[in-house]
Amino acid sequence: EGSLLFWSWLLALFATAVVMRHRRDGPALLGPAISVLMVVELFFLALVVFFESPWARSATIPVDGRGLNPLLQHPAMVFHPPCLYLGFIGMTVPFAFAMAALFSRQMGDDWIRKSRPWAVLAWLFLAAGNVLGARWAYVELGWGGYWAWDPVENAAFMPWLANTAYLHSVMIQERKGMLKIWNMLLVITAFLLTIFGTFITRSGLISSVHSFAQSNIGYLFAGFLVFLAVISFGLVWARRHDLKSAQQLDSFFSRESSFLLNNLILLGGAFAVLWGTVFPMVSEAVRGVRLSVGPPFFNQIMVPIGLALLALMGIGPIMAWRRMSARAFFRASRVPLVLGGIAVLILLALGVSHAYALVTFSLCAFVLATIVAEYVSGVRARRAQSGEPAAVAFLELLRRAPRRFGGYIIHAGVVLIFLGFGGAAFNKEHEATLSPGESTDFRGHRLTFNGLHTRQEAGVDAVGAEVELSRDGEPLARLFPQKNFYPKNQQMASEVAIHSNLGRDFYVVLADYDLQNERASFKAYFNPLVSWFWIGGIVTVLGGILVLVPLPRARARARAAGRNATRAAAIWLAALLAAGPAGLGLASAGPGEK
Secondary structure, three states: OOHHHHHHHHHHHHHHHHHHOOOOOHHHHHHHHHHHHHHHHHHHHHHHHHHOOOOOOOOOOOOOOOOOOOOHHHHHHHHHHHHHHHHHHOHHHHHHHHHHHHHHHHOHHHHHHHHHHHHHHHHHHHHHHHHHHHHHHHHHOOOOOOOOOHHHHHHHHHHHHHHHHHHHHHHHHHOOOOOHHHHHHHHHHHHHHHHHHHHHHHHHHOOOOOOOOOOOOOOHHHHHHHHHHHHHHHHHHHHHHHHHOOOOOOOEEEHHHHHHHHHHHHHHHHHHHHHHHHHHHHHHHHOOOOOOOOHHHEEEEEEHHHHHHHHHHHHHHHHHOOOOOHHHHHHHHHHHHHHHHHHHHHHHHOOOOHHHHHHHHHHHHHHHHHHHHHHHHHHHHHHHHHOOHHHHHHHHHHHHHHHHHHHHHHHHHHHHHHHHHHHHOOOOEEEEEOOOOOOOEEEEEEEEEEEEEEEEEOEEEEEEEEEEEEOOOEEEEEEEOEEEEEEEOOEEEEOOOOEEOOEEEEEEEEEEEEOOOEEEEEEEEEEEEEEEHHHHHHHHHHHHHHHHHOOOOHHHHHHHHHHHHHHHHHHHHHHHHHHHHHHHOOOOOOOOOO
């Protein structure tokens, strides 16, 4: 109930921000957009008022509450849920502008320009929320991984994929006047996926550690989802003639084609995740048997899709607009292709034979080379034009074209994330039961168990182990995995111990213990390159923040608007002061007056 109230409040804040941001743009789009936002707000307020009141009284009044779930007591959980909420709710704004364009028949690029920053903001929050959730799962749940393809994880991932496709596709409409219907469908799909994700979370129809299974409002979300889908897709069909593209695709070998292919792959990935998420419900409805779909299905489908997207990230910037010859393409890409080939040869020399890992690392080298080439060419052009030092020219690129070069930073962050994905091909795990002084060897490291210790603090009984990690006789670290029991919650939770560097994580879990005989069972995980996943997530978010920076012209307009507002406020205040106490409503009251 409280989360629904929080959703309503955040959506009200977004609507207020839209009014403040676009109040000078005229009512043609803003009026219908605010109306759409208010329809969505009305739905959530109706849920709060009539179905799920956050102010309902408890049947009993506890002397003291149980407190926050111990598994959620981690810094990432302070930011992970609000980020996802902001991402989900933020997608309402681009949807509202798309519907406003359809209602008002304003089919130009104005709605694209207005909605794009809001779509970037939603994309940024979803990206940050997913990375923070992965970090929490990695350090708190004790299973050695950070993504399990849980249905609610998928619910947060699918809108991000659709929104990513939309943000790439709108560039084609802005530059070429193409893909108008496609962009409408993308923004509608991205928003509907946020409502669908909320539906599967609230319906109790799926099995997930994240779902609110006791909620009975799933059918309301299903009805609202159907209502929105019928209205929005019906409007697109009714306005299909107004949405005809001004130009056609000139050549398959062009940047426009690479963007379109990128869109198709992103949507294919979103559909694959959607199908794997809903398949248990479909199988139960059709055959009466709930068949589960686990990580092997998603990995088998999504790994090739991810590699195709990674390849397009390198190919897209090389391609020319409209058309490009094969000779020109190979001439522009020869350095990145050579670096990718060198990466393969080095990996083979190091003994790496895993096919997916070889493809992943070579593509990472290829894409990074194309990104560096774009920055180098930009810096050279600025230096030739202005004679600036290289560092100044680089910063000027970021300042004058934050959308383009911030996008390249996002791509660099995604490449680093794929480095972490590639390392997962070599993950290993090991189990051992030890007495004090005994050791076990694992992946060239030695784990020596030094003993157990217990401690009691307010609200927690902890049993910990001291483990020494060494390599070739040289001590690397002392690790302290432990088990915590929370009497108030009647819940056991693990505290993992991680020794991390850029090459690998050594991850140790205290699986079980015997205090009487002072023996302990451990699970150890060797996770290569996982640190690059977290670094890539940070770089991606920083790139997204840079993309949101307004262009110099927009900043000048904002400063002018601020000066005008300040001047108007000063004139208003001066007029009130000139009117004296009576004008300010401060004149002393006469007899009998209040």
